[in-house]
Amino acid sequence: MTFSENMEGPGMRSWKITAPLLASAALVLAPVSHAASTAPLTPRVATAGVTHLLSNSALLNALIYPNGTPTGYYFQYGPTLFYGSQTPTVNVGAGPAKVKVGQQVGGLQQGVVYHYRVVGVYGAGTLVMGRDLSFTPKQTPLAFQLPKNVQAVVGTPFILSGTLTGFGSAHHQVVLQASPFPYLEAFSNIGVPGVTDAAGRFSFRVANLSRSTQFRVSTLDLRPIISPVSTVRAAVRVTLSARSSGHTGLVRLFGTVTPAAVGAQVQFQLQKSVRSNNPEEPEPVVRFVTQFTSTVKKAGRTFSRFSLVAKVRRGGRYRAFVRLHSGPLVSGASIQTVLLHAAPGKAKH
Numbered sequence: 001m002t003f004s005e006n007m008e009g010p011g012m013r014s015w016k017i018t019a020p021l022l023a024s025a026a027l028v029l030a031p032v033s034h035a036a037s038t039a040p041l042t043p044r045v046a047t048a049g050v051t052h053l054l055s056n057s058a059l060l061n062a063l064i065y066p067n068g069t070p071t072g073y074y075f076q077y078g079p080t081l082f083y084g085s086q087t088p089t090v091n092v093g094a095g096p097a098k099v100k101v102g103q104q105v106g107g108l109q110q111g112v113v114y115h116y117r118v119v120g121v122y123g124a125g126t127l128v129m130g131r132d133l134s135f136t137p138k139q140t141p142l143a144f145q146l147p148k149n150v151q152a153v154v155g156t157p158f159i160l161s162g163t164l165t166g167f168g169s170a171h172h173q174v175v176l177q178a179s180p181f182p183y184l185e186a187f188s189n190i191g192v193p194g195v196t197d198a199a200g201r202f203s204f205r206v207a208n209l210s211r212s213t214q215f216r217v218s219t220l221d222l223r224p225i226i227s228p229v230s231t232v233r234a235a236v237r238v239t240l241s242a243r244s245s246g247h248t249g250l251v252r253l254f255g256t257v258t259p260a261a262v263g264a265q266v267q268f269q270l271q272k273s274v275r276s277n278n279p280e281e282p283e284p285v286v287r288f289v290t291q292f293t294s295t296v297k298k299a300g301r302t303f304s305r306f307s308l309v310a311k312v313r314r315g316g317r318y319r320a321f322v323r324l325h326s327g328p329l330v331s332g333a334s335i336q337t338v339l340l341h342a343a344p345g346k347a348k349h
Contacts, residue, residue, distance in 0.1 A: 041067035045120035047130035055140045057106040062118035070094040077116035108137045110167040142166040144227030151233045161203040169200030173220040176204040181212040181328040211328035235332030240320040242338040245309045249343030254307040264296045266306045267321045315342040
């Protein structure tokens with residue numbers, strides 16, 4: 001290495017670096033520059049928005065930039081910034097380009113704000129965190145489930161049950177509303193309001209049904225939710241009794257119908273067990289087959305009677321079925337059955 005000194009005037013001095021010195025400096029700097037250009041880059045991650053958001057599940061999304069380093073990732077999520085849950089770790093490789101990723105989470109609760117973020121993993125367990133984002137599962141709207149048609153016996157209490165589904169269905173105030181046959185009156189509240197249980201279920205007891213009635217259930221909100229209509233058909237109440245007529249092989253069948261249904265047909269039906277044609281219901285089903293008929297006669301202001309002396313040709317359990325065609329009441333059968341024996345020498349099976 002050589003230095004030379006030049007003097008260009010009084011008090012002026014300069015130094016000249018010769019070529020061997022410049023070459024030596026280049027040899028020192030070159031390796032440092034090469035090392036900086038080949039150092040691996042740190043992976044980066046970016047939390048993205050959620051998609052496929054439902055009432056109890058969502059797809060969490062993110063972008064992963066491996067930058068040439070083997071990288072994995074997972075999501076942390078939960079109702080607070082402490083998260084509390086995480087998805088499985090998934091490897092995305094060591095490519096140079098960004099990778100779009102996503103994992104579905106379930107078991108979410110409606111009305112809860114969930115926080116989440118993506119976490120990248122590389123090297124010997126080094127972590128790189130994405131930013132925190134949040135979402136709220138979709139809220140299922142309130143809706144009623146109520147049986148469409150029900151049959152009840154006049155004068156006999158019955159229970160109308162249903163379910164309120166959707167977000168906020170638990171412990172919700174509801175009220176029963178009614179419109180009696182011929183269903184022209186506006187629905188009006190009956191009884192006292194009820195409250196759904198933790199599963200949204202409710203029941204109303206109707207003590208005294210005198211005619212067929214349409215029912216519906218409403219919430220007591222400022223903007224009430226109203227159920228579909230459930231038609232409860234009021235069936236006449238029928239009793240049936242039997243005793244010997246005093247003649248061999250003959251039996252007297254008699255009973256009452258409430259309310260009065262003068263002129264209606266009474267069918268005396270034998271209970272039979274028959275094999276079902278439905279392969280999903282292999283057990284025998286009960287059928288009632290009419291054996292003989294009579295007519296309802298007048299008795300009092302609130303009820304009517306029927307009576308018949310008949311020769312029983314088929315033994316078994318019998319019921320009385322009163323057939324009505326239209327009006328505020330529908331056909332009804334006796335709750336109780338009577339056991340009748342076939343007349344001697346005439347039994348058929």
